Amino acid sequence: MKRITHTTIEVRTRMAPSPTGMLHIGGLRTALYNYLFAKQNGGDFLLRIEDTDRTRFVPGATEKIYEMLAWVKLKFDDEPIVQSKRLEIYQKYAQQLIDGGHAYYCFCTPEELTKMREEQEKKKLPPRYDGRCRNITQNEVASRLKSNKSYVLRLKTPKNQTVEFDDVVYGKIKVNSNDIDDQVLLKSDGFPTYHLAVIIDDHEMKITHIMRGEEWLPSTPKHILLYEALGWQSPVYCHLPNILGANKKKLSKRTGDVSVEDFKNKGYLPEALINYIALLGWNPGTEQEIFSLDQLIKQFDINKLHKSGAIFDIKKLNDINGQYIRKLSKQKITEMCLPYLVETYGDALQNYSDEYIASVVALEQERLKKLSDITSSTKLFFTNELDYDAKLLPWKKTPTNAKETLLSAQTVLMSVKKWTKEGLEETLTDFIFHNKLTHGEALWPLRVALSGQENSPGPFEIAAVLGKEESLKRVRAAIDKL
RNA sequence: GGCCUCAUCGUCUAAUGGUUAGGACAUCAGGUUUUCAUCCUGAAAAUAGGGGUUCGAUUCCCCUUGGGGCUACCA
Numbered sequence A: 001m002k003r004i005t006h007t008t009i010e011v012r013t014r015m016a017p018s019p020t021g022m023l024h025i026g027g028l029r030t031a032l033y034n035y036l037f038a039k040q041n042g043g044d045f046l047l048r049i050e051d052t053d054r055t056r057f058v059p060g061a062t063e064k065i066y067e068m069l070a071w072v073k074l075k076f077d078d079e080p081i082v083q084s085k086r087l088e089i090y091q092k093y094a095q096q097l098i099d100g101g102h103a104y105y106c107f108c109t110p111e112e113l114t115k116m117r118e119e120q121e122k123k124k125l126p127p128r129y130d131g132r133c134r135n136i137t138q139n140e141v142a143s144r145l146k147s148n149k150s151y152v153l154r155l156k157t158p159k160n161q162t163v164e165f166d167d168v169v170y171g172k173i174k175v176n177s178n179d180i181d182d183q184v185l186l187k188s189d190g191f192p193t194y195h196l197a198v199i200i201d202d203h204e205m206k207i208t209h210i211m212r213g214e215e216w217l218p219s220t221p222k223h224i225l226l227y228e229a230l231g232w233q234s235p236v237y238c239h240l241p242n243i244l245g246a247n248k249k250k251l252s253k254r255t256g257d258v259s260v261e262d263f264k265n266k267g268y269l270p271e272a273l274i275n276y277i278a279l280l281g282w283n284p285g286t287e288q289e290i291f292s293l294d295q296l297i298k299q300f301d302i303n304k305l306h307k308s309g310a311i312f313d314i315k316k317l318n319d320i321n322g323q324y325i326r327k328l329s330k331q332k333i334t335e336m337c338l339p340y341l342v343e344t345y346g347d348a349l350q351n352y353s354d355e356y357i358a359s360v361v362a363l364e365q366e367r368l369k370k371l372s373d374i375t376s377s378t379k380l381f382f383t384n385e386l387d388y389d390a391k392l393l394p395w396k397k398t399p400t401n402a403k404e405t406l407l408s409a410q411t412v413l414m415s416v417k418k419w420t421k422e423g424l425e426e427t428l429t430d431f432i433f434h435n436k437l438t439h440g441e442a443l444w445p446l447r448v449a450l451s452g453q454e455n456s457p458g459p460f461e462i463a464a465v466l467g468k469e470e471s472l473k474r475v476r477a478a479i480d481k482l
Numbered sequence B: 001g002g003c004c005u006c007a008u009c010g011u012c013u014a015a016u017g018g019u020u021a022g023g024a025c026a027u028c029a030g031g032u033u034u035u036c037a038u039c040c041u042g043a044a045a046a047u048a049g050g051g052g053u054u055c056g057a058u059u060c061c062c063c064u065u066g067g068g069g070c071u072a073c074c075a
Helices: A025-040 A061-071 A087-099 A110-122 A138-146 A194-204 A214-230 A260-266 A270-278 A293-299 A314-327 A330-351 A354-367 A371-377 A399-415 A421-434 A439-451 A459-466 A468-481
Strands: A012-015 A044-049 A103-106 A152-155 A162-167 A171-176 A184-186 A209-213 A236-240
Touching: A012 A025, A012 A209, A025 A044, A025 A209, A025 A236, A025 A260, A025 A270, A025 A293, A044 A061, A061 A260, A087 A103, A087 A152, A087 A184, A087 A194, A087 A214, A103 A138, A152 A214, A162 A214, A162 A236, A171 A214, A184 A194, A194 A214, A209 A214, A214 A236, A260 A270, A260 A371, A270 A293, A270 A314, A314 A354, A330 A354, A330 A371, A354 A371, A354 A459, A399 A421, A399 A439, A399 A468, A421 A439, A421 A459, A439 A459, A439 A468, A459 A468
Parallel strands: A012 A044, A209 A236
Antiparallel strands: A103 A152, A152 A184, A162 A171
C-alpha cells in the first residue's frame, strides 16, 4: 500500500462535483478530506464544476454548492474551473489520442449498441463494446465524417495487458485490460465524458492527489491508460469508502436526509456536521472525538483512512451537535434559534421582549439536539393559556395533596420579594421544609401548573422567566382545574 | 453473470502476533434532595465460519459465507 510520508512537491487537491442536484453528505466528506490533506501540507484545495452532462444539469446547483461550502467554511483556492467552458481543450487532447492510436471513431448508433448488449446478455457475456468500429480504415472514417455521420470517440484499450496502480487506501490494484471497456471519451455532442475530462483537468490543474469516492475505483484503470497514452504522470489515487445508509447501501435520498442543506435547515451546526463526518472513515487513534476544523487539519492522517464504508448514524450526530450547542454563548444560541421561533410563532413573538426570548432559549439550550428543536419545547412560554389535563397535576407518590399544596404554594409565591430563580428556590425550599413536605409533592404540581407539561424545565426556572404575574395566574388556573 | 473490493459490540471505532479485546453513541439500571435534559456511576453488548502459519492469532495466508461498488454517448 502506498504510504504518504512527506511531500516535497506542492500538494493540490480538488473537489469536483457535478451540478446535478444538492451537495450531499458523501460529497461533503470527500471535499473535507481533500481540504484537510491539502491544508495540512500547505497546499491548495481547488474546485471544479463537472457539468459535461447537459441532460442532467440543474440550474442553481452550482451556486448551492458554493453556498454550502461557505457554510461549512471549506474555502477553496483560485477560481473554480468549469468544464463546459473548456470544450476546445478536451477536443485538442482527443485529437492527440487519435493521432497516437489510443482512441478511435465509433459510428455505432444507440440502437445498435442496445441490440449488441441484449445479445451479449442472452449469451451471458459481460456487456461491453465489441470493438466493431475499432478497425475501420482511415479512408472510411474520413468519408463518414464528411457525410456528417454522428460519432463518438472511444478509448482503444490495449489487449491482454496488466494495468496496475497503488491506491492509498486500497493498496495495489491490478486489472487485466481485457476487462476494460472501450470507454467513450468524447460524446456525439462534442462534450467529453467524465473519463476524458477528469484526466485532462487534473493534469492541467496540477492535481497531485485525487481523493474521490470508491465508485471510481473500477474506472481508475481507464484513467491510468489515458495518462499513459498522453505521456503524463498520474496523480496519487486515494479512494474513499462510501458513507452508507441504515440499509448498508450507499447513502441516498431514500435512506433519509442526505443533502447538506437539509442538515443546515434542521439546525445542525456546520462545525458539528464537519466534526461528525470527519469521523466517518477516519480517526486519530486517540480517544478525542471533538475536533475543530483547525484541529482536524493538524491531526488528519491520510494513512489512517479506513477501507470499509461507515453507516451514517444520526444519533451520534445529534449527540455531537448537542455538545456544540451547549458550548454556544447565550447570545449566539438566541440568535441562531430566532429564525425557528419566528417561523413557528410569527407575529406573536412581537409581544415578548428580547430578554424574555433569550432567557427562554437559555433554558432550553441543554435540551437541544438541533436548533429546530427549540420550537416544540417552548410553546409554554409563548402562550396565554395552557391547555392540559388536570390529571397531570397530582404527584404520583402523593396524589391527594395537589390542590392543598398548590394553594399554600400560591400564598408563599405571592410573598416572594426576589423573583429570580435563586430567590424562588430559597423561598420555596424554605416553605417545603417548614411544612414537612417532600420536594416532589410540592414541586411537581407547581411545575405542571407552570408548564402544563409532563416534562419541562424546573419550576424555579420557568417561574423566573415567566415573571410573577404570569406565574401566579397559571397557579390560580391550576387550582381552578382541581 | 463478469470485474473490483470490504468484514471487531446494534452503530462509529481502538488494539497489526501475547490486552480481562478499550472508548464513544444508542439501550438498560442507579445517583445528582420533583419530571425532562445536563452531569456522574454501573450493566449488557463484538473479533462472520472453516482451514492453515506460529509457542501464541482480532492481527499474516487460503477457502467459504455475507456485504458493497462498477459494469451508459451519468458523473
